[in-house]
Amino acid sequence: MSVADVGEFGLIDRVTARLGQGSACLLGPGDDAAVVSAPDARVVASTDVLVEGRHFRRDWSSALDVGHRAAAANLADVAAMGAVPTALLVALCLPAQVSPDWAEQLADGLGAEAAKVGASVVGGDMSASPTLTVAVTALGDLGGRAPVVRSGARPGDVVALAGRTGYAAAGYTVLSRGFRTPKLLVEAYRRPEVPYSAGPHAARLGATAMIDVSDGLLADLGHVAKASGVRVDVHRAAFEVPRQMRDAAQALGVDPYTWLLAGGDDHALAATFPPAVVLPAPWRPIGRVSAGAGVTVDGARYEGPAGWDHFR
Incomplete structure (x- = not known):
């Protein structure tokens, strides 16, 4: 059976039946638009897209994995603003021959990742397309706080990281060379482990700037x-x-610090804090802010690509 056999509205019914709704959802799928509560009177919004062959491969990742990744990429952006995610809107474009089971498992992954932060998938759209594409928009609530933007870092601030970097990039390299282990790295590529709560926590601590590490730590x-x-x-x-990363790097002839400093898709959070702030876990210091411009590693210019660029 394919989605062509089920039809657009049959597929929508099968997918939405699998999605639970969080407390912020006042009206979920079924009408022309959803209704989501906004207690703060401001809404944080972010969108991201995953394209088959560019961001994922179905022979590398299950539909469940893709759902987790698609949700995580957007939820992390909301957390990086210091906000709590509340809802996701999903647009799914897929070839007519794809199994409806694939779409259902994708919905399960989206819903499970959103549930980690108390959010839910409240609506979206579907279309036939020669290229399988998952586009997600995330909404969030600031809880009365000011958003933590990228432009607030000041000389003397401490640069800190919550979460891990390099694991997903190492997993991608392993898969691209035809291997399926180490499991730690491959699974990190398939499903990122995002420290969502660290974003709002950083805002409460007084973070001066923050960003989701999606394209590579140095680039971001x-x-x-x-x-x-x-x-x-x-x-x-x-x-x-x-x-596991050291062993994989040695076997593949890669400098592991290339993954750690320039690898993306782990969705760690990087932030800057005033020097007087005591950083609790999971935040850990990784550098300093000073007068000047650009990014350096141990005071010197980094040689090599600093991260991912879709058009290069």
Whole structure:
């Protein structure tokens, strides 16, 4: 059976029947639009898209995995603003020959990842397309706080990281070379482990700037440095190379710090804090902000790509 056999509205019924609704959803799928509560009177909004062959491969990842990844990429952006995610809207474009089971499992992954933060999938759209594409829009609530933007870093601030970097990039490299292990790395590529609660926590601690690390730590910190008009220096010694990553790097002939410093898709959160702030777990210091411009590693320019660019 394919989605062509089920039809658009039959597929919508099968997918929406699998989606529970969180407390912020006042009216879910079934009408022309959903209704989501906004206690703060402001709504944080972000959107992201996953395209088959560009962001995922069905022979590498299950539909459940893709659902988790698609949701995580958007939920992390909301958390990086210091907000709590409330809802997701999903647009799904897929070839007519795809099994409806694939779409149902995708919905399960989206719903399960959203449930981690108390959010839910409240609506979306579907269309036939020669390329399987998942586009997600996330909404969030600031809880009365100011958003933590990229332009607030100041000289003297501490650069800190919550979550891990390099794991997903290492997993991607392993898969692209035809291997399926180490499991730790491959699973990190398939389903990121995002420290969602660290975003609002950072806002309460007084973070001056924050960003979701989606394209690579150095590249994303570069956005903070440019927006804030400062220089960000990252300390290489702040990053421990786990055994599985070290072994994979040696076997594949890769410098593991290329993954740690420039690898994306883990969706860690990077933030800057005033030096007087005591950083609780999961935040850990990884560098400093100073006068100047750009991003350096141990005071020197980093040689090599700093992260992912879709058009290069």
